[in-house]
Amino acid sequence: MENQSFIDALVREIIQPGVDGLMNIRYFTELREGKLSAKRLQGFALQHYLHNIAICKGFALCMVKNAHQPDLYDHFAHQFSEEKDHPALAKKFGLAMGLKDEDFQNALPVFESLAHTGAVLRSMLLASPAENRAGALVNETMVCRYSEEFDSALQKHYRLGEDAREFFIIHSKVDKEHTALAAEVVARYADSEREQFLVRESARNMVRFKVAKFDGIYKAYA
Numbered sequence: 001m002e003n004q005s006f007i008d009a010l011v012r013e014i015i016q017p018g019v020d021g022l023m024n025i026r027y028f029t030e031l032r033e034g035k036l037s038a039k040r041l042q043g044f045a046l047q048h049y050l051h052n053i054a055i056c057k058g059f060a061l062c063m064v065k066n067a068h069q070p071d072l073y074d075h076f077a078h079q080f081s082e083e084k085d086h087p088a089l090a091k092k093f094g095l096a097m098g099l100k101d102e103d104f105q106n107a108l109p110v111f112e113s114l115a116h117t118g119a120v121l122r123s124m125l126l127a128s129p130a131e132n133r134a135g136a137l138v139n140e141t142m143v144c145r146y147s148e149e150f151d152s153a154l155q156k157h158y159r160l161g162e163d164a165r166e167f168f169i170i171h172s173k174v175d176k177e178h179t180a181l182a183a184e185v186v187a188r189y190a191d192s193e194r195e196q197f198l199v200r201e202s203a204r205n206m207v208r209f210k211v212a213k214f215d216g217i218y219k220a221y222a
């Protein structure tokens with residue numbers, strides 16, 4: 001891949017420390033110990049359900065925006081087809097945790113999730129392709145990692161079966177491919193000092209939004 005050293009530095013200096021930091025906040029330390037409340041697990045299901053619907057709409061927007069540019073159009077069409085069923089998977093997990101249909105109908109994003117989703121959609125609408133996909137590279141890397149944590153803790157401490165854990169089983173594997181695809185777009189389009197600066201800023205911000213989102217869920221669903 002062209003620009004590989006830039007991507008390697010981005011991952012080493014910003015993304016990997018961000019993932020490590022996320023895994024050390026109380027949401028995940030309590031999850032690993034089996035001490036995270038059912039309400040906070042439900043909170044993730046509701047908040048991610050709302051976020052996933054938003055990013056499906058975002059991918060559709062990106063397809064329209066980039067319909068004249070075959071590589072980007074194909075990228076966003078593929079991402080849309082990958083994500084289109086994921087709101088339903090987040091909901092399935094929430095229902096297994098005791099939520100009802102109307103909880104999803106009535107859910108609103110908590111403040112920090114609103115900021116995270118807002119930043120993702122802003123990037124899809126306004127940012128350059130490299131800046132936009134740098135945020136995705138952070139998000140996909142983090143979803144991949146935290147899904148492994150959810151999957152093993154939900155099996156071990158919360159006795160959830162495979163069907164209820166499907167969101168996490170899929171994301172701990174499939175998002176490795178999504179991470180690689182996002183990295184390819186960033187590498188291809190981060191072809192100037194300015195673009196590389198925008199990529200680093202986008203990645204730094206996305207790390208902070210993601211950590212804040214889980215802290216926000218922890219607080220809002222106390």
Ligand SMILES: [Fe+2]
Pocket residue numbers: 082083086171
């Ligand atoms: Fe997904």
